[in-house]
Amino acid sequence: MAADYAMHELEEWSRKLEQLVAAKGLTCYEQHFEICSYEDMLCYEAYVGMPSHYPHWSYGKAYERQKTFYSYNLTGLPYEMVINSDPCIAYLMRDNTLLLQILTIAHVYGHNDFFKNNRLFKENTRAELTVEMFKAHANRIRDYIADPSIGPQKVERILDAAHALRFQVRRQGEGKVPGKSELAKELPHQVPDRLKSDLLWFLTERGKLAYWERDIISIVREESFYFIPQVETKIMNEGWASYWHYSLLNELSLPQGLQLEFLQRHNLVVRPYEGQLNPYFMGFKMFEYLDKQYGREKLFEIREQERDTSFLRRYLNQELCEEMKLFNYKVRGVDLVVSEVADEEGWKAIRDELANTVGLGTVPEINPEGVENGVLLLQHMYDGRELEMNYAKETIKYVAELWGGKVELKTRLNDKDKIIRCTEDKIVSVWDTV
Known part of the structure; x- marks a missing residue:
C-alpha cells in the first residue's frame, strides 16, 4: 500500500509538533524517527525494538506468531515502536496514513518525555548507553555460539534458564556492587544482603558455572533492568503518551478531514476492552481526570515519581x-x-x-535463603496468591540447571506449608513440611 502523503508534508507536521512539545514543557531526548515496512516492524517487535539483539529461538517464535496472526487479520501491528535510548529511536510504519503518522509522532514524544523524567527509568537505565549495550551483548553471545568449545546448543541451554528467571532480580534497582573488602566480610554468610532478593545474581556468583555461562546470565540480568521500568509503568507510560497525543493534536489546527480521522483513531486507541484491561484507556482517563482536578504541574510531578502500583493506589x-x-x-x-x-x-x-x-x-518473588549440604534453599514470598504449579515445577528445573545441584522451594498451597524439591536429574516432587 502506498502512503497517502509526501515526505515533506510529514516533516512539516513533525516540526510543528516538536515546537509544540517544547512549548508545553515536555523535556525529551533528541528524537530520531525511522520509516519502516510492516516486515521490519514485525522484526523490531520480535526483537524488542533493538537494532541489534542476541539470537534466541523465542524471538523467532514471536516473529512467526505475529507474522501469522497479521497475515490472517487476527491482529494488527503497533503504529509505532519506541526505544528508551538517547537519542530516542522510534519506528513508524510506512503504510500509515498521514494523520496516523502525525498522531504516532505526538504519542512518541509523550513516551520520550516519560523515559527521560520518570524516576524508575532514571534510576535503572542509562539511556545514552542503551543501543551500545544491546549491541555489545549480541556480539558476546554470538562469539560464544561461534566458539567450537561451546556452540549454539550450550548457549541456548543457559539462555533458556536465564530467561525463565529474568525477573527474579532486585525490584528496586541493583544497588552498588561491593568491593573486595566488602566481599571478604560476606564470606561467613551464605546469602549476603546484596543477594537476598536477587536470585539471578546469587546463581551467577554461587552456581556451578563456567565463565561464559556466568557472562550470559549477567547479560540477561542487565537487560532485565532495562525492561523492568517499562513493565512497572505500562499504564502510566501508555496513558501519558495517549494524553499528550490527544492534547497536542487538539492544538495543531488540523484540516477537517484529518480532524475526523484523528478522533476515530484516538478512540480506537483508548477504548475499553471487554474482559481485560486496556492500559491506554485507564492511563488516559486517569491523567485526563487529574489534569482537571490538579493541573499540569501536578501531572508532571506524578509522571516523575510514580509507578503503576503507587499511581493506582493514590489516584x-x-x-x-x-x-x-x-x-x-x-x-x-x-x-x-x-x-x-x-x-x-x-x-x-x-x-x-x-x-x-x-x-x-504478577511475578512471584523467589529469594535464596541458604545452602544446606549442597542443597539450595529458596523461599516464595507468599502474599496470599499461590504459585501456579505447572510453571513452578518447570521453573525450579531451570534453577537447578544454573545451581548445578538439588533445590528446595518453600511455599504455601491450600493453606499448608509445602516444599517443592528438584533433584540433580530434574525430578520434581511436592512435600509437606515437617
Whole structure:
C-alpha cells in the first residue's frame, strides 16, 4: 500500500509538533524517527525494538506468531515502536496514513518525555548507553555460539534458564556492587544482603558455572533492568503518551478531514476492552481526570515519581472507577462474587486488586535463603496468591540447571506449608513440611 502523503508534508507536521512539545514543557531526548515496512516492524517487535539483539529461538517464535496472526487479520501491528535510548529511536510504519503518522509522532514524544523524567527509568537505565549495550551483548553471545568449545546448543541451554528467571532480580534497582573488602566480610554468610532478593545474581556468583555461562546470565540480568521500568509503568507510560497525543493534536489546527480521522483513531486507541484491561484507556482517563482536578504541574510531578502500583493506589478513586465501569469478581465454591463501586468497600477492593496485579505484581518473588549440604534453599514470598504449579515445577528445573545441584522451594498451597524439591536429574516432587 502506498502512503497517502509526501515526505515533506510529514516533516512539516513533525516540526510543528516538536515546537509544540517544547512549548508545553515536555523535556525529551533528541528524537530520531525511522520509516519502516510492516516486515521490519514485525522484526523490531520480535526483537524488542533493538537494532541489534542476541539470537534466541523465542524471538523467532514471536516473529512467526505475529507474522501469522497479521497475515490472517487476527491482529494488527503497533503504529509505532519506541526505544528508551538517547537519542530516542522510534519506528513508524510506512503504510500509515498521514494523520496516523502525525498522531504516532505526538504519542512518541509523550513516551520520550516519560523515559527521560520518570524516576524508575532514571534510576535503572542509562539511556545514552542503551543501543551500545544491546549491541555489545549480541556480539558476546554470538562469539560464544561461534566458539567450537561451546556452540549454539550450550548457549541456548543457559539462555533458556536465564530467561525463565529474568525477573527474579532486585525490584528496586541493583544497588552498588561491593568491593573486595566488602566481599571478604560476606564470606561467613551464605546469602549476603546484596543477594537476598536477587536470585539471578546469587546463581551467577554461587552456581556451578563456567565463565561464559556466568557472562550470559549477567547479560540477561542487565537487560532485565532495562525492561523492568517499562513493565512497572505500562499504564502510566501508555496513558501519558495517549494524553499528550490527544492534547497536542487538539492544538495543531488540523484540516477537517484529518480532524475526523484523528478522533476515530484516538478512540480506537483508548477504548475499553471487554474482559481485560486496556492500559491506554485507564492511563488516559486517569491523567485526563487529574489534569482537571490538579493541573499540569501536578501531572508532571506524578509522571516523575510514580509507578503503576503507587499511581493506582493514590489516584484511582470511586469517581474514576464509576466512569470506567470497573469491577472485579472472585469464585467462591459455586458462587461468583462481584465487587462493584457502589460503596467505599467495593471500589477500594477494585483499586487494591488492580494495584496488586500490575507490573511485577504478577511475578512471584523467589529469594535464596541458604545452602544446606549442597542443597539450595529458596523461599516464595507468599502474599496470599499461590504459585501456579505447572510453571513452578518447570521453573525450579531451570534453577537447578544454573545451581548445578538439588533445590528446595518453600511455599504455601491450600493453606499448608509445602516444599517443592528438584533433584540433580530434574525430578520434581511436592512435600509437606515437617
